Amino acid sequence: MNNIRILGEKVASQIAAGEVVERPASVVRELLDNSIDAGARRILVSVEGGGKRKIKVSDDGSGMSRDDLLLCVERHATSKIRSVSDLFSVGTMGFRGEALPSIGSVSKMVITSRPESELVGHVFRLAGGKALSLDETGCPPGTSILVRDLFYNLPVRKKFLKSPRTEMHHIVDTVTRWALPFPEVEFTLEDDRKRVLHFPAAGDKVMRLSSLFGREVAASLLEAVDKGPGMHISAYLAPPEFFRNRGDRLYVYVNQRNVRDRFITRAVLEGYGRRLMKGQYPQAVLFIQIEPSRVDVNVHPTKQEIRFRDGRLVFTKIVAAIERALAVQFQTFVETEFSGRAWSPPLSVQEPGQMDFSQASQSAIQEAKPLMRSSGDEPLIIGNLGNTYILCQAREGLLMIDQHAAHERVVYEKMRRDFGQGKVQTQVLLVPIKLDFPVKEAKILAEKGSMLSRFGIELEHFGGTTFLLREVPALLSGAKWEDFLSELIPDLEKGRLQDQGEVDDMFMRMACHSALRAGHSLTHEEMSLLLRQLLEMDLPSNCPHGRPIFRYLTYPEIEKMFKRVV
Incomplete structure (x- = not known):
């Protein structure tokens, strides 16, 4: 049978x-x-x-x-x-x-x-x-x-x-x-x-979006567009501050077909980059119009999974379109809120990329050019709250800036830029820093500590579990080196710090360890230069870990807080 x-x-x-x-x-x-x-x-x-x-x-x-x-x-x-x-x-x-x-x-x-x-x-x-x-x-x-x-x-x-x-x-x-x-x-x-x-x-998709996201989010949506032969990408993006803890407000359409595709979701998240922290998801709608011959929709019975003929190209274009839109958003904010105000940091200030704010720096003098010129000469920085938040008067409201997150972003991008150009600026310590580690950590450092020299860190094994730190990146002269090196030891042990993602993670930790702390008192001049350098960064809206650097209260929002308007 x-x-x-x-x-x-x-x-x-x-x-x-x-x-x-x-x-x-x-x-x-x-x-x-x-x-x-x-x-x-x-x-x-x-x-x-x-x-x-x-x-x-x-x-x-x-x-x-x-x-x-x-x-x-x-x-x-x-x-x-x-x-x-x-x-x-x-x-x-x-x-x-x-x-x-x-x-x-x-x-x-x-x-x-x-x-x-x-x-x-x-x-x-x-x-x-x-x-x-x-x-x-x-x-x-x-x-x-x-x-x-x-x-x-x-x-x-x-x-x-x-x-x-x-x-x-x-x-x-x-x-x-x-x-x-x-x-x-x-x-x-x-x-x-x-x-x-x-x-x-x-008449168009935008009217539908307001029904989906609500008025506040819909009014803040940014449009990202990328046009090319055989493919058109348009996205409507909520600013990062409207994040959610689930991906339920991320809608993706390919040739008007709703799909749930991890590949595209990953591209959207990469486009937002460090503007979002781990576990946060954007509210966004992404429309991809592509020649039908370049996409296979016959992958799954539900037709919600697809496969692109050139997935890498689609991925790259999505990331680039989102990055451009978010960058333009911040630049537009700066131009709108600070136009008509002169922002010219005083001259006797050292770069806030370094921790020592006590001495003048000629390089800082050369960089301290007015952000914008106009007939108006109103003050911009109005104070510092708790030696933690820099308060600025903008055209339409109050800007609050986390000084630690801002400095962390500046240090991170400078380190990343210098490393990419092969010219990490270092500082030889007149008096080497003596560091002691547990036996297991000391053994790993003795074997693999030389890997750190490419990042401007020169460590000498002094004997036993003791090491001498002789040279450090100039931007990180004030870091807590014993804690920082202890964090790096697992990466050294496993042979990491090779690809760009691992290196970026290390730079994030470097920046976090060396950045200004909450409670650190800054002069008006130091705050001014820090803000100027922040606005020159590629991603001035978030720290490398994704935390927001600034929050903005408009005058109408402030008036509502005080019941001046209903």
Whole structure:
């Protein structure tokens, strides 16, 4: 007797349905795809019991004839592709011909449809994939698909569905995601006959974004654009301060198809870079229009995973577009808030890249040029709060700057720049610093401490567990070297500090150890030069670890705090 057998049609259909229909939101997703492909301009989604009892999607699209109704529930019957070559240039949301057969095999389904060119429509009733009746009916042009008792014939599968509230949450998310790239289509979602969502037809995507993000975030969105042959990238980015602890507000669309792609998510996070701390996610919407032949959407049954023919190019363009937009945001802020104010640090100040603020520096004198010139000569820096936060008067409000985070950014970028140019400036210590380490750490330093010389750190093994620090980077002369070197020992032991990412991490630690601390008193002149150098950095808005360097309170916000306005 053979051990291998061909599965029956019913079993095979239910297995296939399991790949396409995971929960009620999956049904909504597939039916929305069909409505959009049918050219609908109005789509109504009605559910009951979180979609477990009922899901109904109605549209005013092209509709189906009687013959097409009979075919649409057959597996792999589709109007969207004809040959294998069509799979490499898919321009529709659906294309496999699996959605309706899969949904029909695990539910009780009623399809009502009429093309505008026909006088009467037809209603097609099915249960568990079996046709029950096909009759003429009066109905408006378009298609309405009613799905009842999802997984009624798969009780084990039905038990795995969550509460109506949870399933409804997934449906709301699905409708929202599908509404964003199609602003010309009106979307309505009803739960137990109560309207939950309504997206009226809009002129562009920006109007939809305000419904998604709320007024405050929507008003702050930045647009990033990259145009090239065969590919157009546009993104709407919330500034880093609107971060979330989950990635649920990051929406990605490729040729208007919503995808959940780790590759693209990684590109977006890299674009934000150190503006976000670990575990923080941006609020952003990314639209990628690309030639269909350059992307494979036939990767996963849900069609939410894709593969680019040239993924590296897409990745690079996403990162570059986001970096440009965020850089322009800060520059615009500076030009807007500080125009009309002269910012000219006094001359007798040393670079705040070094810890010793007590002596003048000719290089600092040469660098201390006015940031902007104008007829106005109003003071900019107005004080220092707790020897921690520099307070500045801007055109439209109050700017508060964390002096430690600001100095950390300056030191980090200077170290990174000097190392990249192969000219780390060092300082020979007149009196070497004597350092003692535990036996295990001392052994590692004795064997691998020479690796640090490329970073401007010269360490001599004095004997036993004692070392002499003879030379250090000039920017880090005030660092707590024993603590810093102890942190580096695990990296030395494992042979790290080779690639750029590992080196950058080391520079971050260097900057953190040597930067001005909260409570360190600064003169007005020292604060002024620190701010000037900060604005010359590539990323002046965040410290290397992602913490914000400044916070801004506008005059209207301050007036609300004091109840001067409502």
